[in-house]
Amino acid sequence: MLTKDLAICIRAIDYSETSQIVTFFAKAAGKIDAIAKGSKRPKSPFDGPIEVLSYGNIVFVDSAGEKLATLTEFQQQPTIINLHGNLFVLYACLFAAELMSNLTHDYDPHPELFDSFLEFLHNANQQHQTNNEQRDILALLILFQLTLLNEIGIQPILSHCVNCKTRYEIRDTRYEYYFSSSANGLICRDCEPSFPDKIRLTKGASVCLSSLKQIPYSDEKTLKEIEKVLVHHLTELLGRMPKMAKHILEN
Ligand SMILES: [Zn+2]
Numbered sequence: 134m135l136t137k138d139l140a141i142c143i144r145a146i147d148y149s150e151t152s153q154i155v156t157f158f159a160k161a162a163g164k165i166d167a168i169a170k171g172s173k174r175p176k177s178p179f180d181g182p183i184e185v186l187s188y189g190n191i192v193f194v195d196s197a198g199e200k201l202a203t204l205t206e207f208q209q210q211p212t213i214i215n216l217h218g219n220l221f222v223l224y225a226c227l228f229a230a231e232l233m234s235n236l237t238h239d240y241d242p243h244p245e246l247f248d249s250f251l252e253f254l255h256n257a258n259q260q261h262q263t264n265n266e267q268r269d270i271l272a273l274l275i276l277f278q279l280t281l282l283n284e285i286g287i288q289p290i291l292s293h294c295v296n297c298k299t300r301y302e303i304r305d306t307r308y309e310y311y312f313s314s315s316a317n318g319l320i321c322r323d324c325e326p327s328f329p330d331k332i333r334l335t336k337g338a339s340v341c342l343s344s345l346k347q348i349p350y351s352d353e354k355t356l357k358e359i360e361k362v363l364v365h366h367l368t369e370l371l372g373r374m375p376k377m378a379k380h381i382l383e384n
Contacts (some may be wrong), residue, residue: 134195138162141188143230150360154185156234160247164237167193167202168273179207185230186214215258221267221384227273228377236285253277271356272349278363290318291342297324301343309340312362314369332362
């Protein structure tokens with residue numbers, strides 16, 4: 134059966150001299166793995182070799198029980214990626230694509246997640262060249278990662294201590310908060326001894342995580358701290374560190 138969809142390429146590997154195996158995140162179908170026969174030939178039916186983060190309308194033949202679908206058409210839209218942008222933006226987008234590939238299931242539709250992913254790619258590549266650019270990208274990336282976790286049903290609990298339900302109070306300077314991956318959220322000082330995997334958070338990071346609307350206004354140091362916590366959490370979830378994570382943390 135031929136299926137039409139709007140899709141973003143989140144993974145592409147060479148299969149042969151002329152063909153690729155590509156993973157798309159499609160708006161209606163969810164994640165699909167497909168073989169793109171002849172995609173590397175000079176005159177391919179897919180507007181040239183398929184690259185990660187390219188997007189547009191696809192037509193594919195459903196795999197019907199087999200692992201790979203067959204891609205028959207890919208009308209690529211102009212690239213979202215700002216080719217004159219900085220490398221950190223590209224790393225952030227590739228990191229997001231890697232998470233989409235590793236955290237979603239085949240043929241599990243998430244149209245809103247598709248929209249959030251596309252919006253993230255657009256916004257990250259539209260930033261103006263300012264001194265704060267890296268901060269802006271980190272803020273977008275953090276919010277995207279939390280949206281992704283939310284959409285796949287494993288949203289971390291950030292409004293209160295997961296264990297005793299005490300709400301995080303911004304004004305209360307005594308409050309010291311921790312993040313525990315095993316608890317999937319914030320843990321208060323009273324409860325932290327029971328969670329050996331906890332990571333202590335600065336006040337700035339605690340405020341941001343418990344009130345996500347603060348994230349776009351936070352300083353770069355706080356956002357880096359939060360991203361480090363998220364990478365740790367994602368590493369626990371996936372059982373290994375995402376490949377692109379080091380490029381995000383090192384910069
Ligand atoms: Zn507690």
